[in-house]
Amino acid sequence: MFRLDELVARLGGEVSGDAGVAVHRVATLDQAGEGDLAFVANRKYLPKLRESAASAVIVAPDAKALLNGRSAIVVADPYLYFARVAQLFNPLPVVRPGVHALAALASSVPSSAEIGPGASIEEDVEIGEGVVVGAGCHIGRGARIGRGTRLAARVTIQHGCVVGENCILHSGVVVGSDGFGFAREKDGRWVKIPQIGRVVVGNEVEIGANTTIDRGALDDTVIGDGCKLDNQIQIAHNVRIGENTAIAGCVGIAGSTTIGARCMIGGQAGIIGHLTICDDVVVSAGTLVSKSITRPGVYTASLPVQPHADWVRNFSHLRHLDALAGRVRSLENQ
Structure with a gap:
């Protein structure tokens, strides 16, 4: 269990809200509950911030205005900070010599x-x-x-x-x-x-x-x-x-x-x-x-997924690409 101010003292960042909030694990916005620390690494998940039951969140500075009083740790790279907090909460098993x-x-x-x-x-x-x-x-x-x-x-x-x-x-x-x-x-x-x-x-x-x-x-x-x-x-x-x-x-x-x-x-x-x-x-x-x-x-050298019928149709054009290029060159010469 760590308070937000203790995490910031170890890992850096800025506390927004109550620095004394205690958290004991990291979790997603959807699954977080009391005592959990969630994170927002992608702006498309910001709408979920309001409904999350997390005790605190890790956010970027541009999301600070959306906290609405929720306690948070504000850092430049929330995902990297989450990784470091997760290591702190989940250390490797102790070696048993x-x-x-x-x-x-x-x-x-x-x-x-x-x-x-x-x-x-x-x-x-x-x-x-x-x-x-x-x-x-x-x-x-x-x-x-x-x-x-x-x-x-x-x-x-x-x-x-x-x-x-x-x-x-x-x-x-x-x-x-x-x-x-x-x-x-x-x-x-x-x-x-x-x-x-x-x-x-x-x-x-x-x-x-x-x-x-x-x-x-x-x-x-x-x-x-x-x-x-x-x-x-x-x-x-x-x-x-x-x-x-x-x-x-x-x-x-x-x-x-x-x-x-x-x-x-x-x-x-x-x-x-x-x-x-x-x-x-x-x-x-x-x-x-x-x-x-x-x-x-x-x-990148791969094709995005598409409906099978579209793929078959597009591939049929690809098979004739060399002939098409020849006709284009012929027209250009004319």
Whole structure:
């Protein structure tokens, strides 16, 4: 439980109304009740502010006139402030140091680490202070895990890979699986190319459930500091991703692609191999990136949803686009 003035003292902002109002959780405008702190991050939700039962709200300065006496915290970015308050109300579980009796360890771990049941840690592994290794995790030989990192149940860190400090890896993550590397015989048979690089994950990285990051074929696959990866992403061998880039679910990134810093990749986007995407690029959901992007900005290559009959009609025109262009050129020449 925090009073509004206590939150402002910790996180900044300005109190409007009663600074002594106490709140114990964050909630949406629709669901908030007594003791809840709601937020308005989008102006289209301002009409709901009047009906909300929240004890207080987080709003931008331009919404202050609509408060009608309601207590509030006024900040430039309500959504960012909400995130910080939510962290304050919902801290990560306290680490419970110790090694479960059902864990199998071939390397020593610090006394501050928590090793869950069924976890297996091979030889020459380095585990930092305060690391959590969840139930059923596997850490291969020679891997390194930085201090404060948390592995949920059934995370796999393959041999030689590096995960930095204060990372969060959710269940089913695989770091360091073999990249998809094969040469082809003349008769069509495939010859496997050993994948001898590593995966190097920076600090403060979060990786969602069932995301896979392949080890490099020769050089390393690298995930920069502060990256946030959603669930079920495939990152192929030798990909390099710059710091603070965020990637939504079901994205596929083919091998040897370099993505810059502070990029945002929308869900189900696909990026083919051997491309370069510069810093500060936004790729819209469902977009196929088939060539390098050299200038910051928003890039989209997907069609908005439409009724099926409209799509069929429009596509029928698209099939004849080349012939239409030829007729236009002919008319222009005339």
